[in-house]
Amino acid sequence: MKVSYYPGCTLKTKAKELDKYGRKSAEALGITLEEIKNWQCCGGAFTCASDEIATKLSSVRALVEAKEKGQDLVTLCSACHNVIKRTNAAMKNDADFAMKANNYMKLDTPYYGETNVIHYLEMLRDTVGFDELAKKVVNPLKGKKIAAYYGCLLLRPGKVMAMDNPENPRIIEDFIKAIGAEPVVYPYRNECCGGYITLEDKTIAAKKSNKVLHSAKVAGAEMVITACPLCLYNLQKNGTEDLPVVYFTELLAEALGVKED
């Protein structure tokens, strides 16, 4: 099956592994990720203000293309997912914003949030199914104690993102089980890593990141996985705990036996 795929700017540069292993694994699972043509950067952050229109149009463009192809739009980077999913919800539920955005876009048919935006993890859970995924695992990561790091972007605002229980999620834990490893549940898995504040003040980002890493370590984790390049950066660069942090797609590719080829 084919789905529309929005990689985002970071996945083309600093987070190539997130993208590469994501594509390989999807192929191994029988899903082709068709990259949206001429996609533009999502802007990294969804601006809530009602008078911010232009900043959301690149997302609308990608959403429209997926709609025209009649495909779900799959995202991988947490930030892109957050921005596109929230923009889509605004197109669907905020008539004023939708009117203005449609006026800017001058589309043949106005867009009202028809596209289904799903994160790669949701695709694994709902399209592939974790049970099916488990069957296709050739290198189960037996005995590895892995902590899922959700951060804030995948889950909040809960009512819009609607991926999982925002306070006690399990989708990445279920993924970890599916690839044969042991999930480590810890309380700070849905707290912020510090995000873009690292540009201004690395000490703040370090505080946040260490809180997360410490929490994971106390709970017995040997490794942390994430879907967000900025989370990965903050945990690795600003955090001082000795705990490897990798993209979840890398482990997926490893488990499916498609990491090296």
Place this chain on the structure above:
Amino acid sequence: MQKIGVFVCWCGSNIAATVDVKRVAEALSHENGVVYSTDYQYMCSEAGQNLIKDAIKTHGLTGVVVCSCSPRMHENTFRKACALAGINPYMVEIANIREQCSWIHKDMVQATAKAIILGKAAIAKVHLNAPLTAGTSPVKKRALVIGGGIAGIQTALDIAEAGFEVDIVEKKPTIGGKMSQIDKTFPTLDCAACILTPKMVDVAQNELINIYSYSEVSAVKGFVGNFTVTIKKKARYVKEDVCTGCGLCTEKCPQKKVPNEFNLGMDNRRAIYIPFAQAVPKVATIDPEYCTKLKTGKCGVCEKVCTAKAIDYNQKDEFIEREYGAIVVATGFNPIDLKDYDEYAYSQSPDVVTSLEFERITNAAGPTAGKLLRPSDGKHPHTIVFVQCVGSRDTSGCGKPYCSKICCMYTAKHAMLTREKYPDTEVYVFYIDVRTPGKSFDEFYRRAVEEYGVHYIKGMVGKVAPEGDKLMVQASDLIANEQLNIAADMVVLAAAIEPDKSARPLATMLTASMDTNDFFTEAHPKLRPVESPTAGVFLSGACQGPKDIPETVSQASAAASKVIGLLVKDHLTCNPCVAESNELMCNGCSACEKVCPYGAITYIDKEFRMPDRTTLVRRVASVNPAVCQGCGACTVACPSGAMDLKGFSNNQIMAEVDAICK
């Protein structure tokens, strides 16, 4: 031709501030048939009523229109006054110029014009009114109380005290309700069991009270004074009249891993069980979900050890039909499910407990025999954080928009008792507001602070993070303007309370109204707080709104007094505004019979004389006026226009509409 008097009420400034009452009285005085028209400051007062009575006599009035508040409020008042002055009470019409006019409009010109139109409509109706005489119906002198908690117990005892029979229907195997799970009661700190269990025994021993435990109401028919209720007695697989309550079976049953709901799942019971030592009735019950014999046919240990031969694996659910004059709802409350509050880690750590769980932990008959030990490792906690308002006053969609009312006081109690028994334990209470309006309540809370050194912090907990054997509590201290991080051993959440889930289907059966939170609505929030708007249905305890024990008991006794007031009557005056079928127009289609919610319509075969001296037998609708409640559903359903409602006939309604549209 009617001679009509019009009386326009000011309702102090309630009406007169927005409606020009003199102008209304003047305008209506020119209406056809109106021989007298006046206004007065308070028409419902004695002087106002005398004004109406005098006018009836002086002007020989045959009909009266009162322009005032809603008929729900004072229709009866004015009907009585007119009856005393010698005219039929159903010759009175109310034009609601308060709720439907002055209260909802701001512009005096528009409101006055509307008041005049409403008055004209009422006058048009009075022209078509006919005197109606109310019939009577007998009262079944027995009451049903649904729910056997402290509310139901108190109501039942008070009704029985007046000499009437009472049945209690309780869905659990024992009466006692939430109060039986509580350790001590605020603000006096007396032992809940010591004051509740004697009352439970009183209920059991009272010859006028009959308990249907492990039972549910499954159907309700009839109306005030004449309810017929079907009670489902669930199979408990133990003969209630034979079981001696010795408890041997509950010790020998090999199925030991059944979560004990009395201790909120913090320990286990057997598949055959007596909920607690003082249960009433003290009879064992088999849990069919866990009983090996019932599930697989193998075992039978309880039957073997029972010397009274009380076990009966073949018992079936039993349906009993009973008649009652009055029904009291006392279905109580439950703490909400905390699944939407995972930021407090309730589902992630056994040491995060609800207040009711904490109550069981501190109860001598609880899972830790009253020792304050935390569930995860059985260790004594040295730092406890209480969080108030978890799910209360919450409009985000996760919780309840109302204040649960009891949490401030029980949290103060828990905090105080903890400090008293374990002075080495630091106790923090996070609060938004401390609400203690009750006799000796604020003094009680202050004692917790001043004498027991409980740390009250104005602020809210944002997150509870289990870390090792600690719970890291991150919270705001709004007065110090700082964020706190407390390493706690236990966290106690004051979960909001909500009406029992059984209340909603019950309300449907009783046609009793509820608010959006599923609390039963009272007939009047101030003046009729223990009556439901449905006649003959009364409200007791937390089913009507959050309540503590003293308030519940007061309301329970109040409901009982209302029930007694009803049951002492031999007959009730019926509503004469009932349906009536014009047999000549009825085509026998049964549409009315199908929509009647009260079963008031039957079909009879009746002989009609035809013009050529022959007779014809036709099937026609017949209304039982004692059963009809005058809802009017049949008049709408009737395709031939044969069904009409006395006092609200199609002609009368159309005359009103015409008067409004003219």
Place this chain on the structure above:
Amino acid sequence: MTELQMKEQVLRMSGVDPLKCMRCGKCSGTCPSYDEMEYHPHEFVYMVEKGQISKLMASDSIYKCLSCMACVERCPRGVEPGKLVEAIRLLAVRRQGANHLKPDDIPAMLDEDLPQQAIVTAFRKYTK
């Protein structure tokens, strides 16, 4: 702009009604940036209600909010303090020459691993 006009604009942009706040302080209890801020999430709500916008605009607190939405997610009244912080920050950076992040400063902030995401997000958050 007067304080009142600024307040109205903040309310319009954010869609937040500060009067729904019951002053429980859960937003500040949950905020990961609390200790970095001069004014805390609950103070944002109350100060907007009182119309003290310029005070908030002048404070560094508006650049310390991580937009992690924890306060939005957990507010029992649906007040959404994070959206207020954002609206006030936008009001501040939209003023002439008031960008909080200058493109010329960027090269010095980079390291070989810093993802693009951080730069575009910071630009979206800190500049007009």
